[in-house]
Amino acid sequence: MTDIRAVRTDLSRIRRRGPLARLGEAVLRNLANLKVLLRYPSAMVGLALMTVFIFVAVFAPLIAPYGPFEVTYTAERAVIRLSAPTTNNLFGTTNQGMDVFSQLVWGSRVALMVGLLSALGSVLLGTLIGLFSGYFGGWIDEVLMRATDVAFGIPFLPFAMVVISIAQPSLGLVILLVIFFLWRTTARVIRSQVLSLKTRPFVWAAKAAGAGHMKILFLHIAPNVLPLSFLYVAIGVQTGVMLEAALSFLGFGDPHVQSWGIMLNAAFQAGAMRTAWWWVLPPGLALSAFVLSVFMITRAYEELLNPRLRSI
Amino acid sequence: MQGFRRYVIRRLMLLVFVIWCILTIMFGLFQLLPGDPTSIFIDSNFSPDMIERQKDLWGLNDPIWLQYLRYIRNMALFDFGQSFFQIAPVSEIMADKVKNTALMIVPALVISIVLGTIIGAIAGWRRGSKFEQSTVATSLFLHSAPSFFVGILVLMVFSYQLRWLPPGGMVSLGGPDGFWEMIVARDYWVHLILPGLVLVSREITGPILLLRSSMLEVKGSDFLDILRAKGLPERQIVTHATRNALLPLVTYIAVMTGLLFQGQVLLEIIFAWPGIGRELVQALNDLDYPVAQAALYVMALVTLALNFIADLLYGVIDPRVTYE
Numbered sequence: 001m002t003d004i005r006a007v008r009t010d011l012s013r014i015r016r017r018g019p020l021a022r023l024g025e026a027v028l029r030n031l032a033n034l035k036v037l038l039r040y041p042s043a044m045v046g047l048a049l050m051t052v053f054i055f056v057a058v059f060a061p062l063i064a065p066y067g068p069f070e071v072t073y074t075a076e077r078a079v080i081r082l083s084a085p086t087t088n089n090l091f092g093t094t095n096q097g098m099d100v101f102s103q104l105v106w107g108s109r110v111a112l113m114v115g116l117l118s119a120l121g122s123v124l125l126g127t128l129i130g131l132f133s134g135y136f137g138g139w140i141d142e143v144l145m146r147a148t149d150v151a152f153g154i155p156f157l158p159f160a161m162v163v164i165s166i167a168q169p170s171l172g173l174v175i176l177l178v179i180f181f182l183w184r185t186t187a188r189v190i191r192s193q194v195l196s197l198k199t200r201p202f203v204w205a206a207k208a209a210g211a212g213h214m215k216i217l218f219l220h221i222a223p224n225v226l227p228l229s230f231l232y233v234a235i236g237v238q239t240g241v242m243l244e245a246a247l248s249f250l251g252f253g254d255p256h257v258q259s260w261g262i263m264l265n266a267a268f269q270a271g272a273m274r275t276a277w278w279w280v281l282p283p284g285l286a287l288s289a290f291v292l293s294v295f296m297i298t299r300a301y302e303e304l305l306n307p308r309l310r311s312i
Numbered sequence: 313m314q315g316f317r318r319y320v321i322r323r324l325m326l327l328v329f330v331i332w333c334i335l336t337i338m339f340g341l342f343q344l345l346p347g348d349p350t351s352i353f354i355d356s357n358f359s360p361d362m363i364e365r366q367k368d369l370w371g372l373n374d375p376i377w378l379q380y381l382r383y384i385r386n387m388a389l390f391d392f393g394q395s396f397f398q399i400a401p402v403s404e405i406m407a408d409k410v411k412n413t414a415l416m417i418v419p420a421l422v423i424s425i426v427l428g429t430i431i432g433a434i435a436g437w438r439r440g441s442k443f444e445q446s447t448v449a450t451s452l453f454l455h456s457a458p459s460f461f462v463g464i465l466v467l468m469v470f471s472y473q474l475r476w477l478p479p480g481g482m483v484s485l486g487g488p489d490g491f492w493e494m495i496v497a498r499d500y501w502v503h504l505i506l507p508g509l510v511l512v513s514r515e516i517t518g519p520i521l522l523l524r525s526s527m528l529e530v531k532g533s534d535f536l537d538i539l540r541a542k543g544l545p546e547r548q549i550v551t552h553a554t555r556n557a558l559l560p561l562v563t564y565i566a567v568m569t570g571l572l573f574q575g576q577v578l579l580e581i582i583f584a585w586p587g588i589g590r591e592l593v594q595a596l597n598d599l600d601y602p603v604a605q606a607a608l609y610v611m612a613l614v615t616l617a618l619n620f621i622a623d624l625l626y627g628v629i630d631p632r633v634t635y636e
Contacts, residue, residue: 146326146330149330150330150333150334152619153330153333153334153612153615153616153619154334154612155608155612155615157573157577158573158577158589158592158607158611159608159612161577161592161593161596162338162341162592162596162604162605162608163341165596166341166344166345167344238456242458245458245460246458246460246574246578249460249578249581250578251593251597264461264464268464273464273467273472274472280464280468284458284461287458287461288457288458288461291456291458292453292456292457295452295456299452
């Protein structure tokens, strides 16, 4: 008897919680599941690297000896131009006398911000579009999927370059453009997942119990696509950072921030590839390490979701 | 076959619709330009009267819907107007640049696909071997490495440090000219080595990983057991399996060529390759909007066309696909 009462109070407690809280719980549960990733050695390496990047980004003001645009001087007040690495300038200086190490440290903030914002934005948009498109079908599906087709037809980098040169280059615009590029894949994947989920018995059961469309969509179906959405957040971080670096390298980045791509652009323009390796290698290697660390985490997570990818 | 025809027509209509949407987006974008083309193009010495005449000539004083219709017609007919800075019709410039880009992409793609297929098939066949594991690990690494940094690195090492290869361009100054002279010239191939290598290092990963996984699937098929029962040597069985595993590659190739433009712009800038991506960057820097617009349009068209072909090819090659 006590058992039944316990179950009943439990049920009523569940009911009393709002739908948003329940969706939030599903998100947390999925995050907790990420613990399994620790079993993958490659994911461990990726997570360790990512922790370093986050640490550097958070404590950038303490780690970087100079500001991102600060010119360094010798004791005689002469600008230190294109100096090879010294104890004062760990990674040397640029042709304008800026400290490469400091720029690198500040750049980690931009990378993390661009990665996170563009990934979260695009996955939110893509997941919503995929959910609505897959669940409702009909003309809603038709309109949303044709929009996705159009998005797939636009070559991103060229398109983004045109938009940026028409508007003003800014970090916000770059993030927005990346979001508009990334949502399409998420939307398609989530849609096909929803198409299969909505025929499952638990959806009929919810319908029979009198649940409305929104309730079924966000409380019963959405939690089941969350693992996939998470995967696309990770992929989004990687792609977002890469695209920002690519755009900046091509000269379409925000001139007011110091990102790795902008450093590479400045180095490339100044011909540092011939003369100053210390200016080219740090931003390039940092970018590669960042992308690889996300990739290692993503790959392990992907294998977790899709056992067919496992190599052994 | 009835179903197939209906499918083709539907896909074709979709293609036209998508192109129309992209054109409309582009028209809107270029309307947002601050000022009008005359402010970029025309000398400040022009009198207001002359500017007005020029605007009339370009149809800039017409109502916007008329400009829009004219724009759609011109784009559909590949009539992109005159470049602001180069004395040539934009369509001619485009044809030349697309050719140059193809001169980099096509050889790299052929190598990637042929080599990638072989390596991927072997990796899939020898599941669990050292070869398979190292192939997969290397491919994943290359696939996620930022290719433009790889490009910068090889340029630094092989051109600037070792001085083995030219640091960029498609041919040396005063080198061969014209399509046929060029592709038989040693000069062109020497210039192609570095950008080609970077391109292959990234593009080869796709076919390798794809072939490996589709080989794993084919490997369990019954027909292979029948071949074995017939007493065929292992080599021939691998060939049979590979032919079946090739199917997904067909769609992938088109998607891959479509996505190529992403990285292509970067490689063309790094290696000063006079292709369409570099042209777009230059046109945007020079505010040469007719050229920029055409370049974007041509890239979108190529992407769409290849995807379209891939969709159709898949059904033609694999008779198991139905269109109902």
